[in-house]
Amino acid sequence: MxxxxxxxxxxxxxxxxxxxxxxxxxxxxxxxxxxxxxxxxxxxxxxxxxxxxxxxxxxxxxxxxxxxxxxxxxxxxxxxxxxxxxxxxxxxxxxxxxxxxxxxxxxxxxxxxxxxxxxxxxxxxxxxxxxxxxxxxxxxxxxxxxxxxxxxxxxxxxxxxxxxxxxxxxxxxxxxxxxxxxxxxxxxxxxxxxxxxxxxxxxxxxGKWKGKSTRQEVAAFGDVDKTFHIEKDTSQVQIALATPSVCIDHPHYYTAKIAAGVLSGGMSGRLFIEVREKRGLVYRVSASHSAARDRAAMFASAGTTPENAEETLQVMLTELRKLSDGASDEELQRAKADIKSRLVMQSELSSSRVNGIVNDWFNLGRLRTLDEIKDGIDAVTSSDLSKYAEEYPISPISLVTLGSKPLSIPE
Amino acid sequence: MKFSQHTLKNGLTIIGEQRESAVSVALGFFVRTGARDENSEISGVSHFLEHMMFKGTSKRSALDITYEMGGIGAQANAYTSEENTVYYMAVLPEYFKNALELLSDMMRPSLAQEEFDVEKKVILEEIALYQDRPSFLLFEAALKEYFDSHPAGSSVLGTIDSVSALTSEQMRAYFDKRYTAKNIVLTVSGNFDWNELTTLAEEYCGSWPAVETSRDTPAHTPKEKTRIIRKKDIQRAHQCLITSGPAAKDHERYAAEVLTCILGDSSGSHTYWKLIDKGIADAASIDTDDLDGTGMVYGYVSATPERIEEAGEILAGVMRAAKDFTDAELERALTKLGTRLVLQGESSMRRLMAIGVDWIYRQEYVPLKEELQRIKAVGRTDIASLLAKHDLSPKVSVTLLPE
Incomplete structure (x- = not known):
């Protein structure tokens, strides 16, 4: 306890x-x-x-x-x-x-x-x-x-x-x-x-420290359907993209965590399997869900040589969009096991716990027990995932590329 | 904490440190093989092989392996250095048996041609990734200059040419020679049952071949060298200075750890005050790396291209004046290192790495308390005898500048 x-x-x-x-x-x-x-x-x-x-x-x-x-x-x-x-x-x-x-x-x-x-x-x-x-x-x-x-x-x-x-x-x-x-x-x-x-x-x-703060409210998101390229003489092209997702107090919060887990949890996530293990297109590819009190994103990124860049982006987008079909029981179980086991392992380190509680307080205004988080993770179903993907359909996308080759989101 | 050790008939050593209060258990196979055990024709094979261990066995496909790892929530990874290749996992205690069976099976890979061909592309992407990292290029070049033809300077990743030319037959031959039971230590740390571990290890690993294997550990006498390398499209310049230091079996390694903390720790050290605090360099450090039969102490600094020469001279000055420190500095370094050690002791994974490396280099187990005492015991006379052998004056200097 x-x-x-x-x-x-x-x-x-x-x-x-x-x-x-x-x-x-x-x-x-x-x-x-x-x-x-x-x-x-x-x-x-x-x-x-x-x-x-x-x-x-x-x-x-x-x-x-x-x-x-x-x-x-x-x-x-x-x-x-x-x-x-x-x-x-x-x-x-x-x-x-x-x-x-x-x-x-x-x-x-x-x-x-x-x-x-x-x-x-x-x-x-x-x-x-x-x-x-x-x-x-x-x-x-x-x-x-x-x-x-x-x-x-x-x-x-x-x-x-x-x-x-x-x-x-x-x-x-x-x-x-x-x-x-x-x-x-x-x-x-x-x-x-x-x-x-x-x-x-x-x-x-x-106790003697003074001062009144006003917390800055995040402005409404404008159109995030944007592409930006940074030209650099590098061996690899960097691909980084973001698409809207749910904040930390949203009912779909744990679903978004599972979505990121299905895409990128451990070595068994879909991006790792499809982009790296099956096609050998990259060394590094991953997705993550980032959520604060009032803003959030699903991020995905990869680094690859110029000749593999288009295919890499294509396969990443295909896998991201497939979330709308839900996930198999095995995939859900793996994503949950990965999140829960990391949670438990970090729980024995004071430095991990202090980060956990300080982030909770700042973003949520309350502290979650490990059990609450585990229960939230366990409750996510395949149909939750489909519903989440319907509301957040990997569109619009902000895309940044860096290297010798600009890319864009294919129609 | 309770330590136990056992050797199977085929020579596989098992060591374990039990900590009942731990919520997890970490396990790893430490293989005494790495880039230095390759010849130039198969440069990069140790690291490529490390990747192939995740790509299928006679019992499991590559997908089976990753899915099974995921199913038990294993936090798994592997690394290859010049001297060691380590495969490790942390799991919750209820999955210990599954994890041990899976990791043991992975240690007998099928090295299928199809998987080999796909993974070769991943390795070439990894080489490309590191080509874009200036500090990596610097260290690789500096090690090459320092070690020259000595095996300890071999490149872990290999080159695009050497990796492209590698065949699965060459990898198989390397595996058969190096991955013998006698060359591997199974290490476990955290919450587990020792008797269960030895029984299972016998079942899973008892049939691994017990072939003798060896490694050349020639002495190394570095020559003085200075070199400049260049890279396109970068903003910062970097410099690495290397000199000799204690080897993994030398007791002076404790004095070297304390002295490099005084001289080159990330804060409060000589390099910090002379370089970072003054705004001359944005990073500066001095570290010791004790290896098999040899060792080195190296300094690193990064700054603007305009100031790198000045920064490098200050760094070299700190290394040359290694004996000039106060008693209070020594005292603070001992406190700092002691605290770090105790904090690390709370993580099963970090303990796994510490005891595994102790065993692979020295065949000794050092309890946390004993390690703490050894550090605390370092005094001026120990540092003086270290400096009598290794005066820390840089032998090799390599600078990376924008093209």
Whole structure:
């Protein structure tokens, strides 16, 4: 039985936890509702720069002293900024969880944001952005998100060249003071720790943090029937496509997960079998269902040499569209077994659990037990799949290709 | 955690680490074979063969295998390195028997011509995929320069030419020579019953041939070399520096792990402060790779083409000044490595990899607690004796620049 805890602080922070007595570790994630969508359109990349600037000293410590404090307690951590949120997360031996939270309270509430460090942080952010050009599969997916999602939800979390160049120490300070706020922040803990003691500590550390947030609502999707090609001198052509699907609180949510599983679960998904195993067209092909509170997509992607590219896209589309015929009992059973076994295996890792609960809270506003998810998965039938495919018939499609050969969706 | 070991009559070794609180069980066949056991004519055969193990046996077609894996929710995969080929799966405990039977059967592949021909196309696509990854091209070229004709520098994927020319007969001959019971370790970690494991392993693997097999492990004396390679249409430049380091059986490997953590960990290390914190490089690291009879320490840095030379010089400087660190840095590295080790111990799959590799290289089992003590025991004198043997001054430098 899972042991969930939820407590809301007066300043709008929600503290959530799962206590796992059989582990020796504890993992944490502090999710602040500030990401690429929060950036002023002239200053895209501010959230990305800010996440890194938090490493550049806080409270009484300079950059190096701060890093040393974390290392003394063996905190394995990362700061990251995404489309909607910034996440400050890590894992420690359970007895050091309190120390890790104390350090993060100083980092997030009393950052130095020193002007003299901005230039080096900017240079790194620019290099990351340019480096994306050298990673064909990631570049194609980033371009697809931009094509498919309505602005600003298709933005890259890395920012833009212009935006990164424009950020100043003053603009960043103002951004931090107005938008980096307690309200809407989630502090999640998973592992072997004393909930009451940690809650009291969090209250004393983060209770004084202020600020009111307004969560940005996603605009209505426009026409997503679009194609975009990026010309590059590469050995393979990257194919990435997206088509509408259901959000996380939709009745068909688990059906969409199963649909992705039938297409791409483990090594027995239809795409793997048809595109790779039977025809040898690719090394990599996959589909996935991505769902947030208010936006979703069914993604599919592959990488293949130019002479195989058209056939690869053709077979991918055929398999995606075949979902409307439902699936055999064996296929359903395999898709369910794959999802459930991954779920159970991740349940013993504190770092996986902390991600599970923090995402649930952010997107659903509640925590699902593993049993609830398993039941949802088990209930999906072949006719659910057909109904889902009728409502979401793999059309319209946003398509991105990258490489020496543009492709389009055949009529 | 309880450890047990058993050897079947044909020489197949079975090792198991039981953890009753685990919700899953991970199992794997660790085969002591890889790119270094090939000659240039069959370059890439180890990796191609790894793919073929999923493509059918006398009992099962390729589809049967993938469908059965899917049916038990197995999280399965395999990898091939210069020295080892590993096939592994994690399942819920109730499927342990099915998983072991399936994985054991896969280890006796039929290597059917039709499947061989289709899979060859997949391998050629995989080679094309890696041609588009700059850091892969860099490491492959750097290993080639460092190891020269020494077998440890053999390419895992092979080339388009060598893979295109491979025949299923050559693969069969390689399989018969390398996949003998004596050259394989069956490793299991997590929630399972030891007696059931040994009984089933005897039933499933007891008839595998017990042919002797061997590997040349010549010593390696690297020469100093510098090389520049180029690739079209890329933005960033990369550099790799390699020098000698402890081999898998050398006790100095613990000192090397601690020292490379101080010098080149992803955060809080010398490379971090001198390169990343300053905004000169967007990635920089120093790692140790202990191999069969030889070993290396390598540095990696990526930066803009304009700054790669400067970045490379700083990286080389960190390696040359390896003995200059403070007691506090040493202390922090020990804490960092210790925490990582304990956190990894909570995953059956990660423990599987750790104990399997320990056995295949050293025929020893090291409990997590003992491993932790060995790391914590590393002090200045251990690092000094490491540096007396391997001073970490780079021998080989390879740089990848935009064309």
């Amino acid at each position: 899972q042991n969930f805890k939820i407590h809301r602080l007066d300043n709008g922070i929600t503290v959530i936890g799962e206590v796992m007595p059989s582990v020796v570790s504890a993992a944490f994630s502090i999710l602040v509702p500030l990401g690429a969508v929060s950036d002023d359109s002239e200053y895209q990349g501010s959230a990305n720069i800010l996440a890194d600037m938090f490493n550049k000293g806080a409270g009484p410590w300079n950059t190096q002293e701060l890093s040393e404090r974390f290392e003394e307690y063996g905190v394995q951590r990362s700061n990251s900024s995404g489309v909607e949120v910034s996440a400050f997360s890590g894992a420690v031996l359970a007895e050091n969880l309190g120390k890790a939270l104390e350090l993060y309270a100083t980092v997030l509430l009393e950052p130095s944001l020193p002007a003299e460090e901005l230039e080096s942080v900017r240079q790194l952010a620019l290099q990351d952005l340019r480096g994306l050009e050298d990673e064909p599969a990631s570049k194609a997916m980033a371009a697809l998100a931009e094509l498919y999602y309505p602005e600003p939800f298709g933005r890259s979390s890395l920012g833009t060249e212009d935006g990164l160049q424009k950020v100043t120490a003053d603009s960043l300070r103002e951004y931090y003071e107005t938008k980096f706020v307690a309200d809407g922040t989630i502090i999640a803990l998973a592992g072997n720790y004393d909930w009451d003691a940690m809650l009291e500590l969090i209250q004393s550390l983060f």
